[in-house]
Amino acid sequence: MTYKVRILVLMIIDTLIVLSAVFIGGYLLFDLQGLSRELMFTTSIVLVIAHHIFASMFKLYKGAWQYASTNELLRIFYAVTLSVLVASAVQPLFFDTFYARTMLVTWMLHILLIGGTRFAWRMYRDHYMKPHNNRKRTLIVGAGAGGTMLTRQLKGSPEAELKPVAYADDESTKQHLEIMDVPVAGSVEDIHHIVAHYRVEHIVIAIPSLKREDLNRIYDQCMETNIKPQIMPMLEDIVSGKLEVTQIRDVEVEDLLGRDPVELDTEGIGDKITGKTVLITGAGGSIGSELCRQLCNFDPSEMILLGHGENSIYSIHMELQKTYSHITFETEIADIQHAERMQGVMETYMPDVVYHAAAHKHVPLMEKNPQEAVKNNVIGTRNVAEAADTVGVSTFVMISSDKAVNPTSVMGATKRIAEMVVQHLDTTSATRFVAVRFGNVLGSRGSVIPLFKKQIEAGGPVTVTHPDMTRYFMTIPEASRLVIQAGALADGGEIFVLDMGEPVKIVDLAKNLIRFSGFSEDDIGIEYTGMRPGEKMYEELLKDEEIDRKQVYPKIHIGRTTEVPMNNLKELFNTYNYKTTEGLKQVLLNIATLDQQPDSLLSEVRSEISIN
Template identity: 75%
Template sequence: MTYKWRMLVLMSIDSLIVLSAIFFGVFLLYDWQWPWTDILVVSAIVLVIAHHIFAYVFKLYKGAWQYASTNELLRIFYAVTLSVITAGIVQGLVFDVLYARALVVTWMLHILLIGGTRFAWRMYRDTYMKPKKGLKRTLIIGAGAGGTLVARQLKGSPESELRPVAYVDDDPTKQHLEIMDIPVAGTICQIERVAEKYRIEHIVIAIPSMKREELQHIYEKCMETNIKPKIMPMLEDIVSGKLEVSQIRDVQVEDLLGRDPVELDTEGIADTITGQVVLITGAGGSIGSELCRQLCRFDPAEMILLGHGENSIYSIDMELKNEYTHITFETEIADVQGKERMQEIMEKYRPDVVYHAAAHKHVPLMEKNPQEAVKNNVIGTRNTAEAADAAGVSTFVMISSDKAVNPTSVMGATKRIAEMVVQHLNTVSATRFVAVRFGNVLGSRGSVIPLFKKQIEAGGPVTVTHPDMTRYFMTIPEASRLVIQAGALADGGEILVLDMGEPVKIVDLARNMIRFSGFGEEDIGIEYTGMRPGEKMYEELLGDEEVHEEQVHPKIYVGKTNGSYDSVKEVIKYINHDSLVDRLIEVSNDLKPETSKVSAAN
């Protein structure tokens, strides 16, 4: 039924209800012995007109009554009350009389009939229009706003295959209550008992505000029932329209290893991004593509997507163009190792902000191919940074790595040199140059999680280099958001370090992923392969000489500037010399200590 027809039907029904209310009220009070017929007719006409006016004002015809709640009742109350008051005012002004008792009875009947017809439709829909057979008995963890949202969606959707039969919640004030006719049957620690009592077949976690440690605890309790739980989408995804409440999904390892969401200074970020021209190198990569998505939320005027791989650039370009039609997107297939090409692109677009995410990052591969690591990570960074300087870019943000701290690998050493390059340029340029350093990113290309998933799918074993090896982890969206925040906060010349939380043992990560997949270690074994060339046992975020107490954001630290650029300067000035790469590799090796430090910076 179209909106116009629906509104016409509702208005017709309401008109009959209003007339019935006033005439039936007269019957109850006066047994039809009402000598002032003119007053009755005029009052009825005024009441109908006033009802429709106030129904429009309070949007009674726009409500989806299958989801009716107390808000809809309040709207009915306001509309009916004001309608009756209007009819009373007209009686007094036109006829100089007020039949208060008749109006009060009319008001009560009016509310009863209007509200009754609305909620009768909801009751009919819930009772007769939803299939009852074959639905999975579902336990909802959390009886708060998220839980009731999930319960309402599951009960109100004819397509849903789940039937909520119980909640569990740690709030003592909710115990033994019923919410939407569903009992709160216990606490989170009692999940196993509740699941057995109510013959639970499905579990949905619906506490969007919980901390990661709480999710870990809940997940472990759910696994005691041998039922793999699902989780509702984040409320921000529901509110933004990206996901529906009903789009519940499996709990993933990223949910447990990621940290609690951080509050960003959106106003400060908007000042640097909104209406600006932004260029991202490596825009098709894991970090680069997420940077593009996050930056689009701040409405840049134009975004240049630069990358070496045509397929990845095409993919992110199509995705962004479909979602952000008001932003101009340009694509450039280019290699940051090409100095003239980078200068040409910078001159063509004159970006205000540049995010340099293009890099080689795979440690063992770069140990075997040091020349390529130097060309891409050092020379590519220098080419891009100098081109940005020449084009008058306002801010240049380089994505660095925790492996640049006391580097033991070619990749880490080249990243450290790249940091020195941008720090040096900050001293001679009007452009603000800043490096942002963080650790491993969950789910990025080449990271351990996709590897573990493939190994588990293949039946194992899951390969771990060493039982004591630890790494810092954060999610791709969080890393990207904090990079953008760091760029907005930077004064220039800093090495900004993202708070990575507590380090995680790789073997614990492997065990969790095996459990998430529904297996035990007896099904999918863990095999230790030994440390690979260039790897550290523990990662560090700041070197001893870089530790700084200053914090520019609750999740961003600033490292002290290390004045060791002299070892690189002589090489940089001979940028076109044939032996440049060999000389830079020597400098990289000079930066690498003979043995790895094993103390992690907290």
């Protein structure tokens, strides 16, 4: 049924209801004797017209009545009451009489019939139009706003495959109550008993504001029943329209390892981003693409997506264009190693803010290809940064790494030198240059979790380099949000360090992933392969002399740096033969231990390693 036909049908039904209410009211009180036909006719016509006007004002014809609730009842009450008042006013105005009891009965019948038809349709739809057979009996963990919303959607959707049969909730005041005809059967600790008693086949965690430690506790309780739970989307994704309530998904290791989100200074960020032109390098990567999504929430006027891979830039461009149609998106397929190209892009768009996320980050690969690491991570960063300086970009934010601290790898060394590049430029430029340093990002390209998942899917074994190796982990959205927040806090020259929480043993991560996948270690197995070139047993976020424990914002620190005399750098350049791979690796590591970048450093690096 089309929208216009639906409106017409509802108006015809309501007209019949209004006329019926008037004449039934007159019949019940007066048996229609002694009532002026002209008065009844006029009252009926006025009431019909008034009803349709107020029904339109209160959107009675636009409501989806299969989801009707108290709000819809209130709208009916207001529309009917105002309609009857208008019709009542006509009687003394034109006929010098007023049948109060008749209009009172008419009002009651009007509400009863209008409301009754709507809710009768809902009951018919709920009980006769939906295929209840073969729906999975589902336990909803959480009887609050999220759980109620999910239950309402599942009950109101004919296509839903889940049938809510019970809630589990720790709030004592909800115990033994029924919410939308579904009982609150116990607390989280009772999940095993609830599953057995209600023959539960499926579990959904419906507490969007759940703390990570509580999620871990609930997950463990669910896994004891041998039912792998799912989780409903975040309320912010539901409200923004990105996801539907019923788009539940499996609980991932990222959910359990991530931390509770930090509230962003939206006003401060908005001042830097709203209405501005923003350029993101590496926009197709895992960090770059999430940066784009998060930045769009602050309504920049234009966003330039720059990357080297056409497929990834195409994908993020299509996604953003569809979701944020009010923002202008431009795509640039370009290599940051080309200085003239970077200069041209900057001059074309004149961005206000630049987020530099493009980099080579794979540690073992960069050990074998140090020249490429230098060209991309060092020279590429300099190209983008100098171009930003030339056109007067307001803020330049470089994405760095915890591997830049006391680096033992080429990748870490080049990232530290890149930090030195932007720190030095900040001393000579009107642009605010800052770096943001954080550890491993869960689920990013080349990270350990996608590798472990593939190994588990293949039947194992899962390969871990060393049983004692630890790493810091952060989710992609959290990292991106904190990068944006750090950029808004920038005065220039800082190295912002994100609080990564407690380090996680890689072997524990592997064990959890095996468990999440429904297997045991006996099924999959874990194999230790030994540490790879350039790897460290433990990562650091700050050197001892850099540590500043004070947070400038929740989970954001500023690292201190110290100056190093120029002659120390010249000695390094004169000591090693950079045209060999080992020589280059050695000089990179030595340069990266220094803390201040002199004017000539990059030009000397270029000449010594024959990079143009």
